[in-house]
Amino acid sequence: MHEFTIASSIVNSLLEALEGYPGAERVDEVDLVIGELSFAGIEQVTYCFGVLIEERKQLKGCRLNVTTEEGRAHCKECGYEGALNMGSGPGYHHILPVFACPKCKGEVDITAGQSVSIRNAKLIIKDEVD
Numbered sequence: 001m002h003e004f005t006i007a008s009s010i011v012n013s014l015l016e017a018l019e020g021y022p023g024a025e026r027v028d029e030v031d032l033v034i035g036e037l038s039f040a041g042i043e044q045v046t047y048c049f050g051v052l053i054e055e056r057k058q059l060k061g062c063r064l065n066v067t068t069e070e071g072r073a074h075c076k077e078c079g080y081e082g083a084l085n086m087g088s089g090p091g092y093h094h095i096l097p098v099f100a101c102p103k104c105k106g107e108v109d110i111t112a113g114q115s116v117s118i119r120n121a122k123l124i125i126k127d128e129v130d
C-alpha cells in the first residue's frame, strides 16, 4: 500500500509537470531516486507505476529508471556523520526501526535517504509542424 501511494504521487507529479510545459505531449522516461530509509520496495513501486500509467495516455510506455540513495544520519550526541546500519533481514519492511547512532546509540537526525524523488523526466514535445 505504501508503494502504491508513492507510485500515485509520482504519476500525479508527472501529470502536473506535463501541464506546466505547453506543447508537451507525454513523458517518455523518468529517473527516480528511492531513499533506503523510505522503506519503499523498488520492485513494488515499479509494478504499481506500471499499472497506474496503463490508463494514462500521457504516461503509457514511460520508462522508470530507479536508483537508490543511501540512508545517512548526523548524531546529536557524538557528532557522527554517515551511513546508518540498516540490516536487511526478513521483516525489515514491516518493522519501523528506531534510528540510532552506530557509534554511541545516540539520537540522530536523518540527513539523506528518507524520500522518494523524481530527479529527471524526459518529456516528448508535440511536433508543431503538422
Ligand SMILES: [Zn+2]
Pocket (backbone or CB within 6 Å): 075, 076, 077, 078, 079, 080, 101, 102, 103, 104, 105, 106
Ligand atoms: Zn553518536
